Amino acid sequence: MTDTASRPGDPKAPRPPKQEQEKASEEITEVAPGVLRMQLPIWMPGLGHVNMYGLMDDRGLTVVDPGLPGPSSWKALKARLASAGYRVKDIHTVVVTHSHPDHFGAAGRIRKEAGAQLIAHQAFTTWTMDKRRATLSDADAERLEQQAIDEAAHYDGPSLEELPSLRDDDQAAMDDITAETQRMSVPWGGTTPWGGSKHPEPPLSRRLMIRAMRLLFAPPDPTRRVRHGSSITLAGREWRVVHTPGHTLDHLCLYDPENGVLLSGDHVLPTITPHIAGSAQGDALNSYLATLDLVGSLDDVRLGLPAHGHPFTDVPGRVEAIKEHHFERMEKLHEVSEALGPANVVALSHELFPEKHWGVMAESETFAHLEHLRQSGRAERWDDDGTFVYRAG
Ligand SMILES: [Zn+2]
Ligand SMILES: [Zn+2]
Numbered sequence: 001m002t003d004t005a006s007r008p009g010d011p012k013a014p015r016p017p018k019q020e021q022e023k024a025s026e027e028i029t030e031v032a033p034g035v036l037r038m039q040l041p042i043w044m045p046g047l048g049h050v051n052m053y054g055l056m057d058d059r060g061l062t063v064v065d066p067g068l069p070g071p072s073s074w075k076a077l078k079a080r081l082a083s084a085g086y087r088v089k090d091i092h093t094v095v096v097t098h099s100h101p102d103h104f105g106a107a108g109r110i111r112k113e114a115g116a117q118l119i120a121h122q123a124f125t126t127w128t129m130d131k132r133r134a135t136l137s138d139a140d141a142e143r144l145e146q147q148a149i150d151e152a153a154h155y156d157g158p159s160l161e162e163l164p165s166l167r168d169d170d171q172a173a174m175d176d177i178t179a180e181t182q183r184m185s186v187p188w189g190g191t192t193p194w195g196g197s198k199h200p201e202p203p204l205s206r207r208l209m210i211r212a213m214r215l216l217f218a219p220p221d222p223t224r225r226v227r228h229g230s231s232i233t234l235a236g237r238e239w240r241v242v243h244t245p246g247h248t249l250d251h252l253c254l255y256d257p258e259n260g261v262l263l264s265g266d267h268v269l270p271t272i273t274p275h276i277a278g279s280a281q282g283d284a285l286n287s288y289l290a291t292l293d294l295v296g297s298l299d300d301v302r303l304g305l306p307a308h309g310h311p312f313t314d315v316p317g318r319v320e321a322i323k324e325h326h327f328e329r330m331e332k333l334h335e336v337s338e339a340l341g342p343a344n345v346v347a348l349s350h351e352l353f354p355e356k357h358w359g360v361m362a363e364s365e366t367f368a369h370l371e372h373l374r375q376s377g378r379a380e381r382w383d384d385d386g387t388f389v390y391r392a393g
Pocket of ligand 1: 100
């Protein structure tokens with residue numbers, strides 16, 4: 001989710017609205033042979049819709065990125081399918097480009113209701129509790145769960161069952177969940193990988209809400225996991241899987257060489273730059289830049305079909321523009337770091353971003369750039385009592 005544009009500078013002039021922010025239109029268009037663009041409403045900051053692509057064949061329909069979990073998106077999804085002459089039961093395959101909820105949202109439900117196969121990358125994972133769970137022993141997971149249950153028992157507000165968030169038909173509750181999800185884009189309560197900046201613990205009632213949210217936002221289990229180079233038959237022809245880590249580790253694009261069409265997910269968007277979250281283990285920005293080059297250099301790539309915004313024709317041009325943006329940010333960060341001397345990620349992110357964007361998202365993006373500078377020998381890092389300190393050199 002959360003494709004936050006990192007906006008260079010901050011000119012006073014009002015910005016023209018970005019196409020990724022447009023509200024979901026009910027219009028359905030065939031954007032490539034046998035490929036329908038259907039827009040579903042979402043509420044992520046800076047985004048107005050997600051494109052669910054429908055790929056038609058004689059067995060029915062494959063959908064790519066079927067929107068957010070929850071009733072309003074589901075209603076829109078069914079309405080779009082009906083306008084296109086399909087029912088949920090006609091969907092035989094769901095492809096999810098990456099593990100963000102605005103992309104995998106309805107996948108589990110479609111899988112269940114239509115018996116559809118669900119395809120995602122081998123590394124497909126989720127950003128919610130299950131990701132943390134994956135690194136926990138069963139005993140630890142049980143202990144944490146018990147702790148949460150005990151906490152709930154001593155809470156004298158409404159019970160978990162009574163919380164409005166469990167009512168799937170309540171829009172106000174959904175909006176509440178929405179707000180939590182936005183806050184949850186980096187889990188609260190722990191230290192960030194770069195140290196220092198803790199997400200504040202929400203009050204207990206909010207934590208109960210978050211637990212409820214996790215039930216709703218449970219990521220689906222893929223029935224088929226694919227890897228770089230795998231072939232998938234969609235709309236009666238072969239598409240190649242292109243693994244494109246960067247925005248998330250498990251991001252994939254799909255390429256149809258016959259028509260030069262790239263389903264680009266959040267990897268390449270028409271006017272905004274996808275969020276790159278840093279990681280202490282790797283160089284996420286390096287992965288991102290390398291796989292941008294990869295999709296930009298595909299033979300005869302003529303049409304990009306992004307997860308947000310309109311179809312665009314100049315894929316290599318867009319790739320170059322996004323790379324340019326990151327190189328500029330990197331140079332600016334290098335300069336700022338030289339001027340500031342040793343500084344942590346939070347301080348550096350404040351130099352790089354205008355105040356209204358301060359926070360964990362800006363920090364994780366700054367962290368990604370700092371790690372790239374460090375791993376290309378242009379900055380050094382040391383650990384000051386659990387907080388990374390960087391100095392450009
Ligand atoms: Zn995303
Ligand atoms: Zn997205």
